[in-house]
Amino acid sequence: MATQKDETKGVESPETPLRKLILRYNSPLVQVILIGLVCFCCPGMFNALTGMGGGGQVDPTAANNANTALYTTFSVFGVLGGGIYNILGPHLTLFAGCSTYVLYAGSFLYYNHYKHQAFAIVAGAFLGVGAGLLWAAQGAIMTSYPPQARKGTYISLFWSIFNLGGVVGGLIPFIMNYHRTDAVSVNDGTYIGFMIFMSIGVVLSLTILHPSRVVRDDGSKCTNIKYSSVRVESIEILKLFLNWKMLLLIPASWGSNFFYSYQFTNVNAALFNVRTRGFNNVFYWGAQMVGSVFIGFIMDFSFKSRRIRGLVGITVVAILGTAIWAGGLASQVKYSRNDLPANKLDFKDGSDFAGRFVLYFSYGLLDAMFQSMVYWVIGALADDSEILSRYNGFYKGVQSAGGAVAWQIDARKVPFLTQLIVNWGLTTISYPLLALLVLLAVKDDYKKVEEGGVSKDDGFMSASSNPVP
Numbered sequence: 001m002a003t004q005k006d007e008t009k010g011v012e013s014p015e016t017p018l019r020k021l022i023l024r025y026n027s028p029l030v031q032v033i034l035i036g037l038v039c040f041c042c043p044g045m046f047n048a049l050t051g052m053g054g055g056g057q058v059d060p061t062a063a064n065n066a067n068t069a070l071y072t073t074f075s076v077f078g079v080l081g082g083g084i085y086n087i088l089g090p091h092l093t094l095f096a097g098c099s100t101y102v103l104y105a106g107s108f109l110y111y112n113h114y115k116h117q118a119f120a121i122v123a124g125a126f127l128g129v130g131a132g133l134l135w136a137a138q139g140a141i142m143t144s145y146p147p148q149a150r151k152g153t154y155i156s157l158f159w160s161i162f163n164l165g166g167v168v169g170g171l172i173p174f175i176m177n178y179h180r181t182d183a184v185s186v187n188d189g190t191y192i193g194f195m196i197f198m199s200i201g202v203v204l205s206l207t208i209l210h211p212s213r214v215v216r217d218d219g220s221k222c223t224n225i226k227y228s229s230v231r232v233e234s235i236e237i238l239k240l241f242l243n244w245k246m247l248l249l250i251p252a253s254w255g256s257n258f259f260y261s262y263q264f265t266n267v268n269a270a271l272f273n274v275r276t277r278g279f280n281n282v283f284y285w286g287a288q289m290v291g292s293v294f295i296g297f298i299m300d301f302s303f304k305s306r307r308i309r310g311l312v313g314i315t316v317v318a319i320l321g322t323a324i325w326a327g328g329l330a331s332q333v334k335y336s337r338n339d340l341p342a343n344k345l346d347f348k349d350g351s352d353f354a355g356r357f358v359l360y361f362s363y364g365l366l367d368a369m370f371q372s373m374v375y376w377v378i379g380a381l382a383d384d385s386e387i388l389s390r391y392n393g394f395y396k397g398v399q400s401a402g403g404a405v406a407w408q409i410d411a412r413k414v415p416f417l418t419q420l421i422v423n424w425g426l427t428t429i430s431y432p433l434l435a436l437l438v439l440l441a442v443k444d445d446y447k448k449v450e451e452g453g454v455s456k457d458d459g460f461m462s463a464s465s466n467p468v469p
Contacts, residue, residue, distance in 0.1 A: 026214050028145035028222070032154050034207050035141045036161030038094065041201025042101040042134065044165015044285075045194045046127075048173070049105060051166065051264050051281040062117035064411035066107070066124030067261070071407060073125045074400030077132025079240070082393030083233030085137045086386050093133045094205035100130025101198040109191035132396065137208075139392025143379030144222050145214055149300065151379040152309075155372050156296025159288065163368065166285025169194065174278030186274060211385040222385045233390075240394045245381055248437040252374050253398035255426030260403065261410040262419040263363050267328075270335070270416075271356055273344040280347075280357060284364035291368035299376045310377060310438040317369045318431040324362045325424040331359055332420050337413060370427065377434055380442040402426075 023030055050067070077084075085093045100123075107123035110116070138158075146154035172193040173186050211222040240246050268277050268284075299313045335341055345353045378391050409419065 024215075026209055028147075028154065028214060028216055031145055031209060031214055032142060032158050033161065034204065035138050036158045038098065038201050038204045038208070039134075039138060039158070039162040040165035040168075041197045041204060042098045042165075043131070044162055045169045045197045045201075046101055046104065047163075047166040047285060048169025048278075048281055049108070049191075049194055050260070051170065051268065051277075051284060061411065062111055062120050063108075064261070064265070064407050065117060066104075066120040067407040068124075068404050068411065069121045070104075070124035070128040070131070071257075071400045071402075071404030073128030074131050075128075075397050075404055077129045078135065078395075078397030078400045079132075079237060079393050081132040081134075081136025081396065082140065082389035082391070083230075083237050084133060085140060085389050085393075086233055087230060089210045090137050090141070090208040091206055091210075093137045094208055095202060097130040097132070097134030097137070098198070098202040098205045100127045102195050102202065103127065105191055105194040105198060109188060109195070112186075112188060112191065128400065132393070132400070135396045136389055136393040139375070139378070139396065140211070140385050140389030141208070143375060143392060144211065144383060144385040144388040145216075146379075147216060147218070148306075148380075148383065152296040152299030152301075152313075152372070152376050155299075155375050155379070156292040159292030159296075159368055159372055163285040163288040163292070165197070166288070167282050169197070170278050170281030170283075170285060172278070174275055174282065177275045177278065236390055237393075240390060245437060245441050246391070246394050248433045249374070249378070249395060250398055251426060251433055252370075252430035253395045254402035255423070255430055256371050256374060257399045257403040258406045258426055259363070259367075259423040261406040262416070262423055263360070265410055266337075266416045266419065267331075267356070267360055267363070270340055271345050273346055276345060276347045276353075280360050283357070283361050287361045287364035288368035291365040292372045295369040295372045296376075299373070305444050306380065307438055307442050307444055310380065310442055311435055313373050313376065314431055314435050314438065317366075317373050318428075321366050321370065321427055321431075324359075324366050325420070325427070327359055327362065328420055329417075329424075331356060332417050335416075337416055374434070377437060377442070380438075 050063070081093075104120075104123045104127040107120040110119050142155055142158050143151065173190045176190045176193065177186055214222045216222070268280055272280060295313055295317065298316060299309050301309075302312055303309050345356060347353055347357075374395065375392075378395060379388065381391060382388055406419075
């Protein structure tokens, strides 16, 4: 018995201590939380600023032009961002990316006094470069660090922390402009508040570890390559445009930010006064937290088969999305660009406010569910950080190209109803293509996912099994 007892106390696997430290600094969980906090401070606050419609100004022209410049450069650096991240690593990539958010918010502080939109447009172009870097890094971290069976959970965790930034950011204009019921643009304190949070995000970006230093609970690393090269990344990025999996993602990528110009400018800004726009944003981004958790549960826990979970998740989002856009159509036919309501709605207006508020809340819910669904599908195509940084960069690049077109469409005064129909159509087209991608490229949990999404049988793979190198 003594011998058996000694044997039971034998040398533990080096992987065992990793499971005991829940908040281990180099664990995927902590790193996903940290990137969530970075995005809470930077794009989270940007979302709150943009969500007010027109950047918080009475005339949305400057914001529309700035956002067009932003998404134009974003479309280029979104695609390049994955390669840049693989070459520079997270510190330089994220630090450079986060810094541009502060500049953008500062440009609207300047515009509040001088009404010169050139600074805002240039700052928007710089932000497009920075956002491309940040989101490529974020996408690689969020989709490659978690174990296969919990990617939906980690995505929903990130999305909740990130959108909490939009909730807090929505409170800033609401509180700062609460007593300014007749105000047409936000005050200086609103922009300064955004800049403070964004500056904190710049500092937090330095806490993110390189993927080669991040260790999962089973002892595996997210990548075995410390840094890539310009030549390798250039070749691999060009290959993405011939990758059939990326081609199937294009409609979902293009449409996933296309609706922002419509929802923020033509719903929130067109129908509500300044303080209520901030109030609405609190719940719009709060709805995203709810939506991401809901779809994350479906994608990870609804069925044993990962492929079935993906198809069920796409179906749920498709049904809910159809219902929400139908509700939007019912609201949109009651007003137009040339026939706006005489008085802006206030959050104290009772039933007149409630219906439009619920619709705007639902738009936020759908946004999170749609994008979390797409991220889950991307994350199911591979496990390696290098590959997924390129996939996510491609997704963000195409997404931003769509955003650039959408903001310019609104700047050219395209009818509200036309914009709604286009948005509804883009998301609807994407559902069967995503389902086809899941059927062809996503393998069940008992299959090992190799580079490029090709797999082979190798027995059941649980959350704690060793992934393919």
